[in-house]
Amino acid sequence: MAESVDINQLAVAAKAGDADAQYKMAAYLSGEGQKDAAIKMLKAAATAGHLDARFTLANFMLSGHMVDRDVSHAVQVLAQAAAKGHEAATRLLAVLKAMGHGCEADWPAAVALLVTGARQGHILALAELALLRELYGFNDDLNTALLLAAATRGNIIAAMQLVSRHLKGDRTIEAGLAKQWTQQGRQLGHPLAGNLLPAFEAVEAAPLPDPTAIPDIPEDLLSDLATAPESLARPQARVELDRPHVETIEGLISHALCEHIIAASAPSLAPARVVDPKSGELRADPYRHSYNMAFWPADLDLVLYAIGARMCAAAGVTPDHGEMLSVLYYQPGMYYGPHYDCLVPGADGQNAELERSGQRPKTVLIYLNDGYEGGSTSFVRAGFAHKGGIGDAIVFQNVLADGEIDEQSLHESTPVTGGVKWIASKWIREKSYQF
Numbered sequence: 001m002a003e004s005v006d007i008n009q010l011a012v013a014a015k016a017g018d019a020d021a022q023y024k025m026a027a028y029l030s031g032e033g034q035k036d037a038a039i040k041m042l043k044a045a046a047t048a049g050h051l052d053a054r055f056t057l058a059n060f061m062l063s064g065h066m067v068d069r070d071v072s073h074a075v076q077v078l079a080q081a082a083a084k085g086h087e088a089a090t091r092l093l094a095v096l097k098a099m100g101h102g103c104e105a106d107w108p109a110a111v112a113l114l115v116t117g118a119r120q121g122h123i124l125a126l127a128e129l130a131l132l133r134e135l136y137g138f139n140d141d142l143n144t145a146l147l148l149a150a151a152t153r154g155n156i157i158a159a160m161q162l163v164s165r166h167l168k169g170d171r172t173i174e175a176g177l178a179k180q181w182t183q184q185g186r187q188l189g190h191p192l193a194g195n196l197l198p199a200f201e202a203v204e205a206a207p208l209p210d211p212t213a214i215p216d217i218p219e220d221l222l223s224d225l226a227t228a229p230e231s232l233a234r235p236q237a238r239v240e241l242d243r244p245h246v247e248t249i250e251g252l253i254s255h256a257l258c259e260h261i262i263a264a265s266a267p268s269l270a271p272a273r274v275v276d277p278k279s280g281e282l283r284a285d286p287y288r289h290s291y292n293m294a295f296w297p298a299d300l301d302l303v304l305y306a307i308g309a310r311m312c313a314a315a316g317v318t319p320d321h322g323e324m325l326s327v328l329y330y331q332p333g334m335y336y337g338p339h340y341d342c343l344v345p346g347a348d349g350q351n352a353e354l355e356r357s358g359q360r361p362k363t364v365l366i367y368l369n370d371g372y373e374g375g376s377t378s379f380v381r382a383g384f385a386h387k388g389g390i391g392d393a394i395v396f397q398n399v400l401a402d403g404e405i406d407e408q409s410l411h412e413s414t415p416v417t418g419g420v421k422w423i424a425s426k427w428i429r430e431k432s433y434q435f
């Protein structure tokens, strides 16, 4: 059998010290369920300097999959791979430096890694640098050039950002290319592409432009982005209700950033599930009839991290108090039944959670799209319902001043009756969130 010959050859090469063969052998052994042998191979490849092996090993150490969890060691291994220009390692290291996960929090160092990646032509870094600059209030030709460079190198998120701008009257790309990228977006499952296609139905497709050169990224760009995202100025909050305490903030983030959250979350959305307390198995959640996902550190990018930090700031806490940024997606008929976001002492698993990171005193939501019917955030006892526009936030308090659950905070998402609803959610903890 061809495969077994390949594996035999691989095993021989791995034994002889070929790092690439060791890396491939590790994947094969892992697939065969030989965990210990797989990890030994992976470590051998990483020690020999194989960059993908270092990145994979760091991811395992970060999550505790296959090896003991060791976040600070993961950071060291990522730093070694990033120093040699490994794209994914540079990107993940930037997020961990921003979070201070396994290392000291160092926002300027995180930004410097993003800029280094962009200068090296890393596709995601080019797109993310443009979006981060937008979050910092810079909307200029450099952003357009960064998005264009990412899009022409095949990044569909950047391409769809330019399509979306085109629909708002920006003529960086012409209609034929907008159509072509939208069709690609649809094939790749970009969540916004399907809806946009009719806008270009009558247009002739154009050939792809040649990949443009990497734009010049000036040195002073670093100082433009040096302020930590939680310290940036924010639009004024408006108090909507005293009990529960509800505030709204118009335009906490821009439309383009909402589109980025939607696009980044879509591949991981799954129907909401709960663990059945009797069988211990996952089953459909009777209260939560929506699709959802959460961005764990390895799924984040610096833009998403900065958005999360901004949400925490809107709740008056530092970023470490926020749980993972989550996204909820409701199709017609879907809803999130009446619930409290705060933890209930004595409920299964919640005592340990309360002990670890304290209560969940506040919730921050950002409305990511509009044009749907139904789907308001409704405080069922307080008789207050709200539906924000794109990029608007709502911040509400789940507990009273004495820390007890505020029964008035019982809330729901009413059923969506037309179109689809996207929302980003961040639950805020009393103490630094331990995960």
Ligand SMILES: O=C(O)CCC(=O)C(=O)O
Pocket (backbone or CB within 6 Å): 328, 336, 341, 363, 365, 375, 376, 377, 378, 411, 412, 413, 423, 425
């Ligand atoms: O979708 C909504 O409006 C509510 C979401 C929510 O209650 C939550 O994420 O805790």
Ligand SMILES: [Fe+2]
Pocket (backbone or CB within 6 Å): 339, 340, 341, 363, 411
């Ligand atoms: Fe909630």
